[in-house]
Amino acid sequence: MFFKKILKTNFSLFLNVVSVFLPKKKAVILLYHSIDRNDVYLTIRPEIFEKQMCYLKENKYLVISLKELVENIKTKKEIQPKTVILTFDDGFLSHYEKVWPILKKNNFPATFFISTGLVGSKINNSQNMPQPTANWEQIIEISQSSLIDIEPHSVNHYELDKLSLAEAENEIVESKNEIERRTGKKCLFFAPPRGKYNKETLNLLKKNNFEAMVIVKEGLVRTNDDLFFLKRKTINSSCSNHIQFRAKLVF
Known part of the structure; x- marks a missing residue:
């Protein structure tokens, strides 16, 4: 236990030193999935998620919307130190019940990517266990906030690289159209x-007037990055450890 405590202290010190000397003109996009009380790899417990948001607030991270980040890249505007963007995939019910109240409390903007064909239904988590999704009434409610953007994650959550061109276009266009029709945005x-x-x-x-795509690849975002390859750092159950979460925020 003593050596474990020493190791944690030293690693925390290492993160502080690294963060001082690394270039600062970068942003980190965090990717969350389910927020729930289980030990599934891509799930974070609600109390841990709240602690993570408190950490961002207390340590004066600049939490901005994905829309603002994209605009900064388009206009070559300098990215401010400690810039963080919050994104949530799959439209889980927990995003409405647990995430939204915490975001609102901290006045943090966020982007939710939803699969429109699975709204008000269930979607499998990373261990293929079905989890409930938010319904349209709940999605529309949070979309009315200036803090929240609802964006498409396809219709049926199919892997697009395995579909025909026509099928892939339908997944993209229909999800876009449905969200725009429902939210008016x-x-x-x-x-x-x-x-x-x-x-x-x-x-x-690009054909259907999207401005950017976020991907599942670890890394930071710079002002000269390609808008259709915006990297995100996945927050998984290992990040329940405070040090691991801080490591995701090293710029």
């Missing part, structure tokens, strides 16, 4: 299910 960004995409996916997004 324009969709600008896309998150491919399970991070799977190909060259045709990119062409379809």
